[in-house]
Amino acid sequence: MTEQIIFYLLAAVITLAALGVVLLPTLMHSALCLGLCLAGVAGIFASLGSDFIFAAQILVYVGGIAVLILFVVLLAGSASGRITRQINAQWLPALLLCGLFGWAFLKIVAHFSFGLAPQSAPEPTVRALAGLMLGDYAVPFELISIVLLASMTGAVLFGRRKAE
Amino acid sequence: MTTEETILTKISEPVFNHANGRLLMPEERYWPSRKWKSPWSLPAYRSGAALLAGILSGAVLAAWLIGEIPLRLAPLYSLAEQYALSYGVPLFLFHLAWTVIKAALLLAVPLVNALFAVWWERKVSAHIQSRLGPMYVGRFQGCLQTVADGLKLFLKEDIVPDCADKLVHLLAPVVVVIPAILVFAPVPFGRELIYADLDIGTVYVFAVGGVSVMGIIMAGWASGNKFSLLGGLRSAAQLVSYELPRTFAVIPIIMLAGTLNISAIAGLQAGYWGGILPRWFIFYPVVGQVAFIVFLIASVAETNRVPFDIPEAESELVAGFNTEYSGMKFALFFLSEFAYVLLSCLLMAAFFFGGGEPPLPFLGFLPSWAWFLAKTLTLMFCFLWFRWTFPRFRVDRLMDFNWKFLLPVSLLNIAAAGLLIWLIS
Numbered sequence: 001m002t003e004q005i006i007f008y009l010l011a012a013v014i015t016l017a018a019l020g021v022v023l024l025p026t027l028m029h030s031a032l033c034l035g036l037c038l039a040g041v042a043g044i045f046a047s048l049g050s051d052f053i054f055a056a057q058i059l060v061y062v063g064g065i066a067v068l069i070l071f072v073v074l075l076a077g078s079a080s081g082r083i084t085r086q087i088n089a090q091w092l093p094a095l096l097l098c099g100l101f102g103w104a105f106l107k108i109v110a111h112f113s114f115g116l117a118p119q120s121a122p123e124p125t126v127r128a129l130a131g132l133m134l135g136d137y138a139v140p141f142e143l144i145s146i147v148l149l150a151s152m153t154g155a156v157l158f159g160r161r162k163a164e
Numbered sequence: 165m166t167t168e169e170t171i172l173t174k175i176s177e178p179v180f181n182h183a184n185g186r187l188l189m190p191e192e193r194y195w196p197s198r199k200w201k202s203p204w205s206l207p208a209y210r211s212g213a214a215l216l217a218g219i220l221s222g223a224v225l226a227a228w229l230i231g232e233i234p235l236r237l238a239p240l241y242s243l244a245e246q247y248a249l250s251y252g253v254p255l256f257l258f259h260l261a262w263t264v265i266k267a268a269l270l271l272a273v274p275l276v277n278a279l280f281a282v283w284w285e286r287k288v289s290a291h292i293q294s295r296l297g298p299m300y301v302g303r304f305q306g307c308l309q310t311v312a313d314g315l316k317l318f319l320k321e322d323i324v325p326d327c328a329d330k331l332v333h334l335l336a337p338v339v340v341v342i343p344a345i346l347v348f349a350p351v352p353f354g355r356e357l358i359y360a361d362l363d364i365g366t367v368y369v370f371a372v373g374g375v376s377v378m379g380i381i382m383a384g385w386a387s388g389n390k391f392s393l394l395g396g397l398r399s400a401a402q403l404v405s406y407e408l409p410r411t412f413a414v415i416p417i418i419m420l421a422g423t424l425n426i427s428a429i430a431g432l433q434a435g436y437w438g439g440i441l442p443r444w445f446i447f448y449p450v451v452g453q454v455a456f457i458v459f460l461i462a463s464v465a466e467t468n469r470v471p472f473d474i475p476e477a478e479s480e481l482v483a484g485f486n487t488e489y490s491g492m493k494f495a496l497f498f499l500s501e502f503a504y505v506l507l508s509c510l511l512m513a514a515f516f517f518g519g520g521e522p523p524l525p526f527l528g529f530l531p532s533w534a535w536f537l538a539k540t541l542t543l544m545f546c547f548l549w550f551r552w553t554f555p556r557f558r559v560d561r562l563m564d565f566n567w568k569f570l571l572p573v574s575l576l577n578i579a580a581a582g583l584l585i586w587l588i589s
Binding site for chain 1: 329362363371372377382384400401404
């Protein structure tokens, strides 16, 4: 019962914030709504009892990515306060397409019927996660880190060339 | 006129003292005081030292008498539980009430800390600059000055600038202060004196503490003022940058301890090498000291305090992101700043100084919370001391120092920790 109330509250926060991201006229408000939306997703993780994913979500998405986006918005200066329309003439086809995708997702979820995760007291998951990442899935994990490193180096390289 | 009296400044006219609303009597017309022949005389110093010794020994006696707080509270808890059961109160309601009480106690930590730390900071700064600082409110050394300041802030008009974004301007202090309170949940204050013993305590603290940056950016942008905007920008850049070495400095400790639980890390440092040197992580050769220094520097930067107070540099930016805030909204920013100072000191005490473990074996008669508090306050004094000692960094040097020095050092330190673990095992 309590879990369901928490879930629906969080779901409402996430949905409204996500709508805010795409509908609010000011760039800064959209960026702030994105932060709220990501924090809501972290709340869902916490209510499902996966503590490490919750903390990682807050650390990486709310404290990292949302803050970087806000930073970029601040750097944009006066453009950040300008009121712009976020919707153009093609809104009806886009809405229909989104509806189609939503319906498809519902069908897929209903077909595989994951069900809700079993509710129990949250157990520490860090050790198990570490065992998986650096044990069974060590190669994919390292590959991902190489991809990230390469993209980071590439970003630095492009940034440098532009400055010269 | 003796030589002593020439040192004192004699106030020629009876002066109306606005601080306590009365005329200074002729015998009080000497400043700092006529109690001593000279403010720098030996008896004056002796009296000050005696006062400090008295306060310290009183605190030691009180801590010894109180003992371990969980031991004192356990009978109280079971008594309350029995009482509730005998009146037919449902058990979940009782647990809910207990959680609320615990949360209220936790909420009191940053509030009381701000009351104390602001007064302490003013006294420390005053004595570093050969002043006296607050002296009137509360009779003893102006100890109620912060309470008076808080009342003043309560009564101040709440001003919202015309070109501000009203909603974001209102929400910014809230977004800053809520993580500053939430972040204390997994932090221990002594052995078993903890609100929520989270297994991922370390990650939680860094994650939730990082959310406050959003509030600072919001404050900078929503004020509709170029100084605030610049302050918010600088602050975001600085906090995001210094977050990295700060987190990396803790990784060697996590590697050595093998857990993310803060109270477990503190508890692992019990015991002594050779019966004398405590097994604190700061005494691990090279790795411990480097990690501590990097963490200390990055923590000072994270709390926007002086050598790194670029975001609110008075001489350049008026007051940075909190220029346009008045009354309680400003007080909330202030509160969260001191909450983060306290948090950094608590974390350093837990990670590097053995938490509640006594520094020498025969000092174990004092309870763990007293040691934790003593270490935290000593580290906090360092924070206050830095503020009145170092000049401010320049913006570009601040970033250079972080990216070109602190970050590589903290990364090398992780490798060194790996080497140390390999050597030990």
